[in-house]
Amino acid sequence: MKHLPKHLQPRWRYLAVAIETWPDAEVGRRSFQRELWYAGQNLLGDPGSADADLRLLRYDVAEGSGGAIVRVRRGEVDAARAAIACVDEVNGHPIGLRVTGVSGSVDAASESYLGDPAGSSTQREVAFEGADYPARIRNGVVDVEAEAGPIGATVHDIE
Structure with a gap:
């Protein structure tokens, strides 16, 4: 099977998301991804959620703070930001999310907007x-x- 030509391949944007929760909260990668999908589906509906295609690429949370990289389609950044803002708890633990920046590559989003997400405590x-x-x-x-x-x-x- 051949690859699509470059002009037909989907274009992506990468949202750097700062995460904060209680230090003893257990917020796993799969649970966080599931809440992103639910938030997208509840806010945007099935067609809008499919268009945004929220996908968790990187997730690092330790001692209550951390960061994530969420991939979305290029024209759906505003819808994805709104869906991310709707996530207020994961596994029954309250969680605070803040989109710190949007970039065209995973590396640029990680370096520019997340830095060292775990921090020291x-x-x-x-x-x-x-x-x-x-x-x-x-x-x-x-x-x-x-x-x-x-x-x-x-x-x-x-x-």
């Missing part, structure tokens, strides 16, 4: 609401492990 005890709790601090974000569950805070909240 430190764990220590913090004083929060008059009591000491264990917390993880990464990139100016603090995840306090309170009795009622994790609480998102900033460095200024615990000082």
Whole structure:
């Protein structure tokens, strides 16, 4: 079977997506891909979802933060961004997604918009609401492990 001529081959754009969730949340690659497909289908319908063709190419999440590269067809970038914005939880864990950039190649999207998606985190005890709790601090974000569950805070909240 012959390949299509270059002018008939589909053109792709690659969306760099920053991911943030609780440090103990288990958000796997397959689960994330499934939620992307569901969001695309629910928002765009079957024909629109097929046109956008959301495909997860790279996925790296560790300790609550990371990044992904999502492939979409060239004319469907706005629809894909809207579908990605509709994903608010994976496997019952809340998740925050932000499209940091769009590129014409996977390498350019990774280097320009994701950098080192995992970042570094430190764990220590913090004083929060008059009591000491264990917390993880990464990139100016603090995840306090309170009795009622994790609480998102900033460095200024615990000082």
